[in-house]
Amino acid sequence: MKILEEYAGALTNFEVLDFLRSKVNGKDPKTQLSPSEFKVYDYLEQTAASVQTRDIVNKFINECKSYDLAPAEILNIINIRPASEVEVYTIIEDCENRSGIDTEKLVETVVQVLPAPPTEMEHDEGAAANEEEAVANEEETADKDQNEVTA
Amino acid sequence: MFRLSEIEHTFRLPPHRLDRPLAEAIKGELESLFVDKVIAYLGLCISIYDIRSIDGGFVFPGDGASTYTVKFRLIIFCPFVGEVIAGRLIDSTDEGLKLSLGFFDDIHVPVSKLPQGSCSETDPDNKGKVRWMWNYGDGQKFPIDNLDEIRLRVHDVRYPKVPLEQESSSKNEEESSSKNEEESSSKNEQKSRSKKPFAPMEIMGFLDCDGLGPISWWV
Known part of the structure; x- marks a missing residue:
């Protein structure tokens, strides 16, 4: 094995997820994800990448040009989607001493351009709603049974 | 977190793969060789991104399979320092x-x-x-x-x-000290803790x- 180019380009989480999705939904139904690929797919579906699209990411990169950010920092922001200033501080190196960055504005652009990831709360609520439905159904059937008995 | 790396690899394509078109057969073989493996100082291979070129197909004397040299790109997981x-x-x-x-x-x-x-x-x-x-x-x-x-x-x-060798010397020690049960059990505890x-x-x-x-x- 020979490594021709160690660094042939960075990928955002979204691009990897997009690649795996296209592999699943490709023309050939025989191609399947290997177990390890599926784990990656599973992890990425829970991150902010799951709701991003190519247009959104491109738009965000264009918006970022007005800030003095390194490419790696833009990549990290797209992957993490920081929704508050304190989260931005961790990603951007030496944030306080860099003049070109207005963190407040940056957070605003992030929140505006990048969609919020599906939170666990929503999942839980959905599950709870389903449970409630199930309970309601059970009650209905129980009522029916009772009715039958009384009849 | 992820990046692409370009790799060239020469390998033997086992004949049982030849029921598929060549490109797919090679991709299948590359997947079994690289996916979910760590390449030292490069990172963890997630998936084969694309195949750039396929050369060769030479059958060595006495070998029942052809050998190809393939250039391809891999999706690598390797977060950079500071990410x-x-x-x-x-x-x-x-x-x-x-x-x-x-x-x-x-x-x-x-x-x-x-x-x-x-x-x-x-x-x-x-x-x-x-x-x-x-x-x-x-x-x-x-x-x-x-x-x-x-x-x-x-x-x-x-x-x-x-690690090249199993810790054989420590095993011997364990055997020799097995007479004293208390001692060995405490040693085992220590070992299971440090053993990763x-x-x-x-x-x-x-x-x-x-x-x-x-x-x-x-x-």
Whole structure:
């Protein structure tokens, strides 16, 4: 094995997820994800990448040009989607001493351009709603049974 | 977190793969060779991105298969130093935390890299495990648990060398001391504690910074 180019380009989480999705939904139904690929797919579906699209990411990169950010920092922001200033501080190196960055504005652009990831709360609520439905159904059937008995 | 790397590899294409078109057969063989493997000083291979060129097809004398030289690109998982990633807690001991990304389980946060003023408490539910708490000045304590994702900054990515030999000498010692049961059992305990399965790639994390740690601390 020979490594021709160690660094042939960075990928955002979204691009990897997009690649795996296209592999699943490709023309050939025989191609399947290997177990390890599926784990990656599973992890990425829970991150902010799951709701991003190519247009959104491109738009965000264009918006970022007005800030003095390194490419790696833009990549990290797209992957993490920081929704508050304190989260931005961790990603951007030496944030306080860099003049070109207005963190407040940056957070605003992030929140505006990048969609919020599906939170666990929503999942839980959905599950709870389903449970409630199930309970309601059970009650209905129980009522029916009772009715039958009384009849 | 992910990147592409271009690799050239010469390998033997086993004949049982030839029921598919050549490109697919080669891709299948490359997947079995590389996917879910760590290449030292490069990273963990996630998937074959594309195949750039296929050369060769030479059959060596006495060999029942053809040999190809293929140039291809791989999706590699290798977070850069300073990157912020989010994982989940899978183990918490007095040596620090162990986190997982689901597909990668060897992320360690040593005690020295935990938030300043962290203290540990023995976990009443799990024997031998501890629960780490962040002591935030005014007596408030924030536990580090596996309820939500934990953000960490990558401090270092290590590729430990593959151990060449099993520790045979220590085994002999164990046998010789087996007469004294108490001694051997205490030794075994020590061993099981220090014994870690070999990991070809380890990420060392860093939590001591505002904005890092469980997401619920900051949001």
